[in-house]
Amino acid sequence: MAAVSLQQLRVNLGGREVIPGLSLDIAEGEFLVLLGPSGCGKSTLLHAVAGLTDIAAGRILIGGDDVTAADPATRNIGMVFQSYALYPSMSVEKNLSFGLRVRRLPRAEIARRVHDAAALLQLTDLLQRRPAALSGGQRQRVAIGRALVRDARVYLFDEPLSNLDASLRATLRRELKLLHRRLGATMIYVTHDQIEAMTLATRIAVMKDGVLQQVGTPDEVYSRPANLFVAGFLGAPPMNFLAGMLATGDNGPRFVAAGLDLALDRAAVSRDALVAGRAVLLGVRPEHVRLDERGALMARISLAEPTGAHQVISLEWRGGVLQALDTTQPPLSEGSEVRCTLDIARASLFDAASGTRL
Amino acid sequence: MNRSPLAARVGMAAFLAVAAAFFLLPLYVMLVTSLKPLDELRAGALFAWPLAPTLAPWRTAWSEACTGVACEGVRAGFMNSLAIAVPSTLLAVGLGALNGYALALWRVRGANWLFGLLMVGAFVPGQVMLYPLVRALGTLGLVGSLPGIVLVHVVFSMPLMTLLFRNWYASLPTELFNAARIDGAGFWGVWTRVLLPMSAPMLGVAAIMQVTGVWNDYLLGLVFAGHDFAPMTVQLNNLINTSTGTRQYNVDMAATLLTSLVPLVVYFGSGRWFVRGITAGALKG
Numbered sequence: 232m233a234a235v236s237l238q239q240l241r242v243n244l245g246g247r248e249v250i251p252g253l254s255l256d257i258a259e260g261e262f263l264v265l266l267g268p269s270g271c272g273k274s275t276l277l278h279a280v281a282g283l284t285d286i287a288a289g290r291i292l293i294g295g296d297d298v299t300a301a302d303p304a305t306r307n308i309g310m311v312f313q314s315y316a317l318y319p320s321m322s323v324e325k326n327l328s329f330g331l332r333v334r335r336l337p338r339a340e341i342a343r344r345v346h347d348a349a350a351l352l353q354l355t356d357l358l359q360r361r362p363a364a365l366s367g368g369q370r371q372r373v374a375i376g377r378a379l380v381r382d383a384r385v386y387l388f389d390e391p392l393s394n395l396d397a398s399l400r401a402t403l404r405r406e407l408k409l410l411h412r413r414l415g416a417t418m419i420y421v422t423h424d425q426i427e428a429m430t431l432a433t434r435i436a437v438m439k440d441g442v443l444q445q446v447g448t449p450d451e452v453y454s455r456p457a458n459l460f461v462a463g464f465l466g467a468p469p470m471n472f473l474a475g476m477l478a479t480g481d482n483g484p485r486f487v488a489a490g491l492d493l494a495l496d497r498a499a500v501s502r503d504a505l506v507a508g509r510a511v512l513l514g515v516r517p518e519h520v521r522l523d524e525r526g527a528l529m530a531r532i533s534l535a536e537p538t539g540a541h542q543v544i545s546l547e548w549r550g551g552v553l554q555a556l557d558t559t560q561p562p563l564s565e566g567s568e569v570r571c572t573l574d575i576a577r578a579s580l581f582d583a584a585s586g587t588r589l
Numbered sequence: 590m591n592r593s594p595l596a597a598r599v600g601m602a603a604f605l606a607v608a609a610a611f612f613l614l615p616l617y618v619m620l621v622t623s624l625k626p627l628d629e630l631r632a633g634a635l636f637a638w639p640l641a642p643t644l645a646p647w648r649t650a651w652s653e654a655c656t657g658v659a660c661e662g663v664r665a666g667f668m669n670s671l672a673i674a675v676p677s678t679l680l681a682v683g684l685g686a687l688n689g690y691a692l693a694l695w696r697v698r699g700a701n702w703l704f705g706l707l708m709v710g711a712f713v714p715g716q717v718m719l720y721p722l723v724r725a726l727g728t729l730g731l732v733g734s735l736p737g738i739v740l741v742h743v744v745f746s747m748p749l750m751t752l753l754f755r756n757w758y759a760s761l762p763t764e765l766f767n768a769a770r771i772d773g774a775g776f777w778g779v780w781t782r783v784l785l786p787m788s789a790p791m792l793g794v795a796a797i798m799q800v801t802g803v804w805n806d807y808l809l810g811l812v813f814a815g816h817d818f819a820p821m822t823v824q825l826n827n828l829i830n831t832s833t834g835t836r837q838y839n840v841d842m843a844a845t846l847l848t849s850l851v852p853l854v855v856y857f858g859s860g861r862w863f864v865r866g867i868t869a870g871a872l873k874g
């Protein structure tokens with residue numbers, strides 16, 4: 232296992248600049264998730280690390296070695312693909328051992344490693360089967376096993392779970408997390424699924440249009456999003472945005488919007504940014520809209536969407552619609568009037584013009 | 590289809606029956622003619638079943654009929670055709686698969702240009718190239734030799750073989766190719782260990798097309814094979830044009846059937862496979 236360093240990486244695909252210069256350092260043993268919408272360049276970035284896509288400029292270091300121009304075969308990486316990409320003409324055992332046979336490892340060593348990987352991934356009973364005779368989850372486990380037997384310096388995952396159904400996805404996600412904990416290997420994982428990113432990552436790198444928007448722990452990225460894009464991309468239901476203005480009050484800075492006047496003394500914002508008159512957006516996650524009988528905000532529940540554990544309610548008030556989580560038992564019904572407060576300490580403030588966090 | 594009115598289905602069946610009869614009738618006439626003695630032929634009942642069926646014309650055609658000066662039947666031609674078809678097929682399919690693989694999956698500089706040129710080559714009539722090819726092979730001393738005729742067949746088959754395999758490999762998921770590369774396989778490793786074992790349907794189709802194409806060829810065999818390696822088609826022509834006395838229609842028919850036997854066997858034996866191979870690429874099966 233090894234650290235990975237991407238330096239000023241630029242990638243063009245078909246004459247179009249997909250990644251315009253990206254730098255990222257991934258520490259040894261880290262589980263880094265590249266998160267972003269379709270077409271944001273995250274898979275392209277992963278392919279560049281693997282050596283499957285040519286880069287226009289920049290450097291790639293794996294374990295300190297410059298592999299920018301190296302062939303994929305010599306980079307000593309393991310990769311798991313979205314479509315599994317198992318060799319259809321080979322049994323599971325041959326699939327697992329392919330990379331070792333190509334590299335001419337001693338037969339006993341190959342047998343030992345295949346045996347270990349199969350035991351780790353519960354594939355021992357399936358070793359003689361062909362991929363066509365496996366279920367989707369089994370196929371993906373074989374694909375993971377094929378990467379693991381290689382003892383690679385870094386493991387790359389290209390949306391490995393997106394072809395599986397929801398329950399299988401959750402199971403394999405847990406297995407992957409345990410696997411990373413047990414192996415302590417460096418892993419880079421591409422996904423557009425925020426749940427996968429939040430649950431698996433030690434760090435998340437959020438991408439948009441080939442540019443890193445924010446790199447941080449899941450908690451940092453979720454609680455302190457660097458800009459409006461990150462704030463809106465993570466979280467379901469999404470963060471509420473309230474447009475307003477900064478003002479100065481008796482007890483310090485305030486956020487003023489139609490029908491709303493909130494003290495910002497407890498907000499996690501640097502004081503210097505709180506210039507009166509500045510147009511801002513207040514971002515409040517649905518779970519931080521508190522139902523509170525003494526709350527200043529009066530609203531009517533216009534829509535209730537039960538999810539089982541709780542329900543998502545849409546609160547209509549003078550200033551617009553807020554989404555909130557209702558965990559009360561029995562659940563509130565549509566049409567009822569409620570009062571609520573916004574948890575300013577956990578809210579985010581963004582500059583209205585640039586969209587960046589204050 | 591099941592709910593189509595009865596009349597439509599009867600009409601369809603009738604049309605297919607007529608079409609089948611149209612194509613099968615000549616074959617039937619050839620077959621019965623080849624089984625009739627000469628005097629029965631003179632009676633002129635073209636469609637009649639032979640009164641006294643005999644295999645004598647087949648024996649004559651195979652080993653005794655005169656093909657020019659020699660009178661050894663089409664047997665020698667059969668062996669020549671075999672000697673030409675086997676290496677021509679193996680080489681053409683192998684090289685075509687290799688070309689298609691390289692063009693489809695490795696971003697070779699100028700690959701599209703090369704492929705375009707190859708396709709243009711496929712549309713130039715072979716006759717145009719005949720004279721330059723004769724001169725070229727003459728310079729190399731290959732005219733009238735087995736390597737010469739095999740080389741010509743392989744070269745002429747390249748556009749089609751390359752096209753078939755290029756499209757086949759382009760239809761396979763790229764991730765398979767990427768996975769093999771990451772697993773450490775190089776240019777040859779990916780091809781021989783991962784992709785060729787998956788190519789059986791296309792290899793079958795290509796081999797069938799090449800065998801029948803080479804076997805049915807007359808012009809190239811006539812020009813490049815020379816006397817010693819004249820294929821069966823050339824000898825058949827000689828046999829039919831060699832006239833000493835009465836025209837032996839029954840022997841001519843038997844010789845023709847013998848000559849077309851290999852393509853017929855290939856088609857009947859592999860027809861279903863042939864269709865499956867052609868559609869396999871489209872359905873990603």
